Amino acid sequence: MEELNQVLLQRRQKAQELADLGVDLYANDYRPSCAIRDVLAKAEERGDSHQGDGPEYAIAGRIMTVRNFGKAAFLHLQDASGRIQVYVKRDEVGDEAYAIFKKLDIGDIAGFKGPLFTTKTGELSIAATVVKPITKSLRPLPEKFHGLTDVETRYRQRYVDLIVNPEVKDTFKKRVEIIRLVRDYLNNRGFMEVETPMMHPIAGGATAKPFQTHHNALDMTLYLRIAPELYLKRLLVGGFERVFEINRNFRNEGLSTRHNPEFTMLEFYQAYATYHDLMDLTEEMISWIAAEVVGTTLITYQGQEVDLTPPWRRYTMDEALTAVAGIPIDVLADPVRLRQTAMDHGISLDASAGHGKVKTELFELLVEEKLIDPTFITAYPTEISPLARRNQDDPTVTDRFELFITGREIANAFSELNDPIDQRQRMEKQIANRGDDEEIFPELDADFLRALEYGMPPAAGQGIGIDRLTMLLTDSPSIRDVILFPHLRPESTNS
RNA sequence: GGGUCGUUAACUCAGUCGGUAGAGUAUCUGCCUUUUAAGCAGAGAGUCGCGCGUUCAAGUCGCGCACGACCCA
Numbered sequence: 001m002e003e004l005n006q007v008l009l010q011r012r013q014k015a016q017e018l019a020d021l022g023v024d025l026y027a028n029d030y031r032p033s034c035a036i037r038d039v040l041a042k043a044e045e046r047g048d049s050h051q052g053d054g055p056e057y058a059i060a061g062r063i064m065t066v067r068n069f070g071k072a073a074f075l076h077l078q079d080a081s082g083r084i085q086v087y088v089k090r091d092e093v094g095d096e097a098y099a100i101f102k103k104l105d106i107g108d109i110a111g112f113k114g115p116l117f118t119t120k121t122g123e124l125s126i127a128a129t130v131v132k133p134i135t136k137s138l139r140p141l142p143e144k145f146h147g148l149t150d151v152e153t154r155y156r157q158r159y160v161d162l163i164v165n166p167e168v169k170d171t172f173k174k175r176v177e178i179i180r181l182v183r184d185y186l187n188n189r190g191f192m193e194v195e196t197p198m199m200h201p202i203a204g205g206a207t208a209k210p211f212q213t214h215h216n217a218l219d220m221t222l223y224l225r226i227a228p229e230l231y232l233k234r235l236l237v238g239g240f241e242r243v244f245e246i247n248r249n250f251r252n253e254g255l256s257t258r259h260n261p262e263f264t265m266l267e268f269y270q271a272y273a274t275y276h277d278l279m280d281l282t283e284e285m286i287s288w289i290a291a292e293v294v295g296t297t298l299i300t301y302q303g304q305e306v307d308l309t310p311p312w313r314r315y316t317m318d319e320a321l322t323a324v325a326g327i328p329i330d331v332l333a334d335p336v337r338l339r340q341t342a343m344d345h346g347i348s349l350d351a352s353a354g355h356g357k358v359k360t361e362l363f364e365l366l367v368e369e370k371l372i373d374p375t376f377i378t379a380y381p382t383e384i385s386p387l388a389r390r391n392q393d394d395p396t397v398t399d400r401f402e403l404f405i406t407g408r409e410i411a412n413a414f415s416e417l418n419d420p421i422d423q424r425q426r427m428e429k430q431i432a433n434r435g436d437d438e439e440i441f442p443e444l445d446a447d448f449l450r451a452l453e454y455g456m457p458p459a460a461g462q463g464i465g466i467d468r469l470t471m472l473l474t475d476s477p478s479i480r481d482v483i484l485f486p487h488l489r490p491e492s493t494n495s
Numbered sequence: 496g497g498g499u500c501g502u503u504a505a506c507u508c509a510g511u512c513g514g515u516a517g518a519g520u521a522u523c524u525g526c527c528u529u530u531u532a533a534g535c536a537g538a539g540a541g542u543c544g545c546g547c548g549u550u551c552a553a554g555u556c557g558c559g560c561a562c563g564a565c566c567c568a
Binding site: 006011065069073090091120125140145151155489491 | 519522539541
């Protein structure tokens with residue numbers, strides 16, 4: 001238990017004084033009649049000025065500011081829906097209630113009842129006739145003008161951040177709205193939302209380090225999933241032709257402004273579709289969500305204008321390397337010269353890296369960050385796309401795209417590989433090429449291959465990072481701004 | 496993993512050349528019945544992130560550690 005400083009002691013003392021006056025410090029016998037937003041809306045309907053002669057409203061919320069005049073006071077009360085001023089006058093509420101009111105603090109939760117009036121300065125306010133202490137706050141809130149800005153405290157004590165920084169609340173409301181719109185969009189197109197395992201016996205569907213756990217009764221290692229892909233495809237085999245899942249993935253890797261160890265991913269699969277269909281779907285869905293959430297498809301992200309109005313630019317990886325990075329076509333086609341170009345840019349390549357890998361490295365270094373407006377990049381090398389279908393005309397590339405907006409990968413999709421023989425070979429190759437430093441060796445998912453052998457209909461599938469999409473649409477610079485409780489190192493115990 | 500910057504009152508921040516720890520908000524006391532960053536007068540509030548070192552003397556200089564931010568890999 002931390003030592004109580006003066007402020008905390010004073011709060012506890014005040015709480016005791018209230019209790020001595022017979023006040024229940026944690027009462028649960030008050031029911032507000034109205035959300036603050038609804039009070040404001042009703043006042044708007046009624047129009048003109050309010051003289052305290054209208055209906056009474058019972059509201060409840062947290063006291064955010066107080067301006068005290070001795071025998072009267074103004075305060076701002078905040079609930080989930082908004083904020084309104086309350087005027088408490090001794091002559092109106094009575095001596096006893098006013099004495100109790102004087103012992104309330106900023107940060108306390110209280111109820112007030114009374115009619116509306118408009119103050120001299122023109123602010124719509126509640127003229128309290130009843131004061132009801134509801135919950136005592138034993139800790140002071142951050143300063144009213146600057147609020148809470150220390151990012152560490154904001155993330156560690158998100159509850160305080162949410163109380164005092166209204167734009168934070170707004171961001172998380174938008175996040176929920178985005179997810180709701182994704183669901184609506186896919187449900188309306190015949191997709192079925194499913195839940196697949198979070199704990200996998202084999203960590204598959206992506207290349208990433210998994211978290212490990214242990215099942216005691218079965219005495220076996222399990223991995224928190226790095227991707228749901230291989231399970232969703234099993235459902236295609238089973239006959240569900242349009243499925244999606246919005247859920248957490250876990251990757252045991254570094255933290256940054258773009259990476260949290262657990263993050264939310266949308267994955268969806270559509271039978272009898274190709275990656276071309278998914279490009280159409282994606283630009284329609286994301287531009288629609290932007291219009292709903294932001295109100296426009298012309299958005300600003302960290303001072304940059306981004307135009308989400310369809311249609312979006314589509315480049316093959318080769319086209320992008322030429323158009324954006326200025327690499328001549330004949331160099332692109334020549335493995336030796338391209339490798340030299342990569343090395344000239346300081347890219348270190350090991351001997352096993354093929355032509356496709358070299359291209360991808362150059363793309364990541366020279367092109368990605370320049371793709372500000374939404375851009376689909378297609379024709380990813382087969383070498384780095386173990387689960388994607390090969391292109392009919394050029395088997396060295398796959399029918400795959402990634403979507404970049406503001407220089408960041410937002411989505412990854414492909415026409416799915418459904419040839420079980422090809423899939424087995426590619427997985428075996430991937431396992432053979434594993435790095436020696438990998439702590440967890442990739443394993444062949446025999447059951448997934450068995451499922452494919454029953455026949456998976458041709459399909460296209462896609463993953464969209466919900467956190468990054470939310471960052472884009474809420475103009476948030478860090479993934480921690482769109483995750484309620486982002487992962488941080490443990491708080492030091494000596495603080 | 497490397498580099499840069501930061502950590503001082505509950506919050507937001509100052510702190511000069513190394514010489515008694517400062518402000519605003521919040522809190523407490525008094526005045527104040529239409530204020531809104533209310534006002535006026537007064538008061539209390541600090542392990543200067545942690546540890547070691549240099550020095551007569553360290554918030555300040557050096558080293559190490561913790562946590563965080565940004566950049567790089």
